[in-house]
Amino acid sequence: MNDVSPQTVYLKNYRPVPYLIDEVSLDFSLGPETTQVTSRLSLRPNEAAGMGGAPLVLDGEKLELKAISIDGKPIDTSRYSVNASSLTVAEVPQKPFTLEIVTTCNPKANTELSGLYVSSNIFCTQCEAEGFRRITYFYDRPDVMARYKVRIEGPADTCPVLLSNGNPGATGTIPGTDRHFALWDDPHPKPSYLFALVAGDLAHVADSFVTRSGRKVELRIYVEKGKEDRCAWAMESLKTSMRWDEERFGLEYDLDIFMIVAVSDFNMGAMENKGLNVFNDKYILALPETATDVDYVNIEAIIAHEYFHNWTGNRITCRDWFQLCLKEGLTVFRDQEFTSDIRSRAVKRIADVKLLRANQFTEDGGPLAHPVRPASYIEINNFYTATVYEKGAELCRMMLTLIGRDAFRKAMDLYFERHDGEAATVEDFVRCMADASGRDLNQFFSWYEQAGTPEVIVVEKYNATAKTYDLTLEQVTGPTPGQPDKAPLQIPLGIGLVGSDGDDMPLDLEGVGALNEPLIELTEAKKTFRFRNVARKPVLSLNRGFSAPIRIKSGASMADQLFLMKTDNDTFNRWEAAQTAAHALLRASLDGRKPAADTKSFISALRAVLNDSEVDQAFKALMLGLPGEQEVATLIGRDVDPGAIHQARERLRAEIGSSLKDVLLDLWKKTAAKGAYRPNPDETGRRSLRYAVLYAIAGGDSALGAKLAMNQLANSTSMTDEIGTLSTLVTLDVPERAAALEAFYARHHSDHLIVDKWFALQASAPLAGTNQKVRELMQHRDFKLTTPNRVRSLVGTLSMANPFAFHAEDGEGYAILADTILALDPLNPQIAARMATAFRSWATLEEKRREFAKAQLERIEAQPGLSRDLFEIVSKSLAQ
Ligand code: BES
Ligand code: ZN
Numbered sequence: 015m016n017d018v019s020p021q022t023v024y025l026k027n028y029r030p031v032p033y034l035i036d037e038v039s040l041d042f043s044l045g046p047e048t049t050q051v052t053s054r055l056s057l058r059p060n061e062a063a064g065m066g067g068a069p070l071v072l073d074g075e076k077l078e079l080k081a082i083s084i085d086g087k088p089i090d091t092s093r094y095s096v097n098a099s100s101l102t103v104a105e106v107p108q109k110p111f112t113l114e115i116v117t118t119c120n121p122k123a124n125t126e127l128s129g130l131y132v133s134s135n136i137f138c139t140q141c142e143a144e145g146f147r148r149i150t151y152f153y154d155r156p157d158v159m160a161r162y163k164v165r166i167e168g169p170a171d172t173c174p175v176l177l178s179n180g181n182p183g184a185t186g187t188i189p190g191t192d193r194h195f196a197l198w199d200d201p202h203p204k205p206s207y208l209f210a211l212v213a214g215d216l217a218h219v220a221d222s223f224v225t226r227s228g229r230k231v232e233l234r235i236y237v238e239k240g241k242e243d244r245c246a247w248a249m250e251s252l253k254t255s256m257r258w259d260e261e262r263f264g265l266e267y268d269l270d271i272f273m274i275v276a277v278s279d280f281n282m283g284a285m286e287n288k289g290l291n292v293f294n295d296k297y298i299l300a301l302p303e304t305a306t307d308v309d310y311v312n313i314e315a316i317i318a319h320e321y322f323h324n325w326t327g328n329r330i331t332c333r334d335w336f337q338l339c340l341k342e343g344l345t346v347f348r349d350q351e352f353t354s355d356i357r358s359r360a361v362k363r364i365a366d367v368k369l370l371r372a373n374q375f376t377e378d379g380g381p382l383a384h385p386v387r388p389a390s391y392i393e394i395n396n397f398y399t400a401t402v403y404e405k406g407a408e409l410c411r412m413m414l415t416l417i418g419r420d421a422f423r424k425a426m427d428l429y430f431e432r433h434d435g436e437a438a439t440v441e442d443f444v445r446c447m448a449d450a451s452g453r454d455l456n457q458f459f460s461w462y463e464q465a466g467t468p469e470v471i472v473v474e475k476y477n478a479t480a481k482t483y484d485l486t487l488e489q490v491t492g493p494t495p496g497q498p499d500k501a502p503l504q505i506p507l508g509i510g511l512v513g514s515d516g517d518d519m520p521l522d523l524e525g526v527g528a529l530n531e532p533l534i535e536l537t538e539a540k541k542t543f544r545f546r547n548v549a550r551k552p553v554l555s556l557n558r559g560f561s562a563p564i565r566i567k568s569g570a571s572m573a574d575q576l577f578l579m580k581t582d583n584d585t586f587n588r589w590e591a592a593q594t595a596a597h598a599l600l601r602a603s604l605d606g607r608k609p610a611a612d613t614k615s616f617i618s619a620l621r622a623v624l625n626d627s628e629v630d631q632a633f634k635a636l637m638l639g640l641p642g643e644q645e646v647a648t649l650i651g652r653d654v655d656p657g658a659i660h661q662a663r664e665r666l667r668a669e670i671g672s673s674l675k676d677v678l679l680d681l682w683k684k685t686a687a688k689g690a691y692r693p694n695p696d697e698t699g700r701r702s703l704r705y706a707v708l709y710a711i712a713g714g715d716s717a718l719g720a721k722l723a724m725n726q727l728a729n730s731t732s733m734t735d736e737i738g739t740l741s742t743l744v745t746l747d748v749p750e751r752a753a754a755l756e757a758f759y760a761r762h763h764s765d766h767l768i769v770d771k772w773f774a775l776q777a778s779a780p781l782a783g784t785n786q787k788v789r790e791l792m793q794h795r796d797f798k799l800t801t802p803n804r805v806r807s808l809v810g811t812l813s814m815a816n817p818f819a820f821h822a823e824d825g826e827g828y829a830i831l832a833d834t835i836l837a838l839d840p841l842n843p844q845i846a847a848r849m850a851t852a853f854r855s856w857a858t859l860e861e862k863r864r865e866f867a868k869a870q871l872e873r874i875e876a877q878p879g880l881s882r883d884l885f886e887i888v889s890k891s892l893a894q
Contacts, residue, residue: 020392030060036058037056042165043168044169046121055112072102074151079116084106086114127280127842135215136213139209143335154207159203162178162199166211168213169193173215176196178290179287181200208328218234219234220232221249225266227266229266233273234272237295248274248299252272265325274317275291276293277292297309297317310698311357322349323341327342332439335394340443344443347406361695363559367560374400377851380858382851383401385401392885413447415533429443464497465494466500467563468562481546485542486542487507505536510554511552512553512555519552525544532558559586559587560590580619592616596616624681631685632698632699635703639706640663657823664713667713671715690731691732691734708742709741719743755775774815776791791808823862825867835884836873843882
């Protein structure tokens with residue numbers, strides 16, 4: 015809790031540290047209530063900083079200082095001082111010296127899950143972003159890179175396993191005690207946020223990987239005893255990731271051992287600590303009967319993501335936390351490419367764009383909008399956002415599009431060559447892109463500094479006599495907090511001019527000639543592109559592959575959209591056309607118009623796609639998916655009535671379900687399981703179509719949907735089948751519903767990851783009784799505020815994945831969220847703040863809901879002693 019008002023940190027105030035740390039030797043004596051840490055730091059003045067004689071100020075929180083000495087001599091109390099956030103030592107030697115600090119902390123009392131804590135009797139650490147300071151006094155900032163040697167001592171019976179970063183050293187027992195120890199040595203300099211320690215009674219599975227230069231790396235996944243049989247998919251995914259990074263980027267692993275530990279209390283998804291990744295167990299454990307296809311795909315992608323950080327994040331780290339996108343945006347880009355290469359590129363692209371629109375566009379359009387590289391923050395943990403991650407990845411992708419695949423690879427090689435072992439900046443990275451390609455990326459850099467989603471307005475003019483096609487594009491980015499005026503951005507736009515036969519026409523651009531790549535670049539606020547020799551009026555397919563994270567505003571007709579939906583050579587834009595058409599129908603329906611004819615043509619275009627034997631099942635599933643309610647709300651942007659959006663979407667769902675009943679039932683039969691569960695792309699695609707079909711059928715006929723669901727449930731062999739079925743069943747107000755949920759709990763109550771799914775299913779129901787049910791479930795014996803996964807599955811699902819219930823007209827959804835946040839903040843401020851972001855669009859709501867939501871935000875803000883995390887989110891949300 016803060017007792018002074020929270021301070022803002024500014025990028026422009028970055029200064030190097032006055033002293034560097036070359037080596038760190040840490041000695042842990044583990045105890046659940048008292049862990050003692052002895053830290054020996056080899057320090058020397060940082061000549062480059064030019065701050066000779068400055069005091070040594072180290073970060074530290076919730077620590078008890080027991081002893082402090084310099085070069086082996088205890089120092090006088092007058093020479094140092096301690097407050098709630100730091101240790102200051104005056105008059106330190108102006109030559110290399112050793113500082114030894116002894117502190118204690120209390121892992122058991124650590125409910126924030128930052129620093130050293132205990133999760134189900136396992137000691138584990140989470141240091142990113144600023145958790146190391148809760149373990150010992152240190153320069154807890156990423157530009158201080160040091161070599162770590164660690165000794166861990168703990169009870170042999172409850173902590174047989176003692177792990178830290180790097181390569182293992184000696185182990186032994188301590189004579190005359192029940193304690194033992196292990197040594198670890200990490201030869202690679204690293205920032206403190208990558209430090210990790212794990213100790214406990216864990217089982218592990220082992221495998222190995224031979225790098226392409228022939229080094230053998232031991233691979234281990236540590237889990238709670240009895241869960242060893244759930245690690246096979248994670249291990250497979252790890253080996254696939256290691257091979258892929260060698261092949262695609264020429265990057266090899268650099269230690270003798272790579273370890274992953276799965277824990278059940280974790281604030282995030284997973285963490286890339288050097289050589290010792292720590293994971294939320296939800297992203298490790300999987301068997302066909304416990305995990306869904308979505309879980310399998312997530313596990314694969316997150317293992318890859320954390321593994322890829324070894325180069326993009328660990329070997330080259332961030333100079334300061336403003337550069338977070340340097341590691342996160344780039345590593346998300348790399349994991350997206352990984353999934354695209356080993357699964358379906360089109361499916362992955364569509365999934366990512368859906369996510370970007372629902373989360374990042376929403377963030378960018380509200381009070382929490384910030385640039386990919388922010389210029390200031392109050393609490394850095396609040397900046398692990400969709401903008402830094404997902405938009406950050408889009409910026410990497412745009413640079414690839416602009417400079418080409420070969421130059422991009424050269425630029426990455428150059429980046430590793432220039433900056434290995436350094437703490438770098440976004441400028442360093444973009445300079446590599448410019449230098450390797452010979453392109454000027456100065457204008458492009460604005461993408462990192464300017465918040466908001468650009469809108470590109472399209473005007474088309476075809477001249478049949480001159481055979482010219484004029485495409486006028488105008489870009490506009492609206493104001494965002496602190497940035498009223500925007501500069502034009504460099505926007506790469508994939509383009510196709512589609513002829514009436516569905517083929518792309520040649521692109522002959524005036525002033526350029528025939529285009530090698532179907533790509534144009536908009537760099538001005540407004541520009542007309544004239545295409546020559548255009549035989550007939552084309553249908554425009556713009557921003558192909560979602561080449562830029564923008565919104566397109568065009569006057570294209572419904573007929574054009576349906577044409578593209580059936581014929582566009584660009585798979586992404588085929589899907590996009592269906593989305594645009596569906597948006598238009600939903601908007602018309604919300605405005606009280608009845609677009610009967612258009613709805614009919616849309617549905618018949620959908621029928622054509624579903625019947626097309628050339629189209630794969632995963633793509634059919636995506637085409638059947640209507641835009642999410644959040645996406646629709648974000649597009650509308652003001653006076654939003656989430657209830658009306660839900661009803662409009664339900665009406666369209668019902669119409670699709672009943673008009674296409676024959677095709678859907680046929681697909682339902684055709685997609686029945688054959689053989690054992692496999693998580694490969696084909697089978698995953700088949701099941702995704704199957705459950706998209708069930709959802710559509712049930713929309714048209716709930717009794718039939720319930721009947722099919724119950725039959726399927728009785729014959730389910732995988733968790734994907736169970737969840738696929740139940741997630742439709744919970745949307746229906748039918749008698750089968752309650753019993754099915756009860757049976758699911760009875761079957762799975764002893765598996766915490768499946769109990770999370772049970773909570774989430776109920777919180778996801780767009781039904782009138784949901785809020786009441788959520789209140790009840792908050793009293794359930796399995797509900798715990800101190801377990802982030804549990805809070806996310808119940809209250810997170812309600813507030814972030816169920817707009818109908820969350821935005822209930824009586825304000826009860828908002829009240830539930832605010833009550834939870836207030837109870838959670840003293841326990842785990844990071845999670846409390848994250849949950850509070852669900853209020854971020856309150857000002858775009860219609861008046862009644864707006865007032866309810868605002869009142870809840872004000873109630874939170876009025877609470878004395880708010881954490882810095884929650885204070886930042888709530889105060890910024892209200893400041894508009
Ligand atoms: N470095 C992060 C984990 C992290 C985030 C630690 C915030 C501390 C504060 C990790 O690499 C990460 O990005 N994890 C993601 C999953 C990933 C696949 C995008 C997560 O945990 O959600
Ligand atoms: Zn990451």
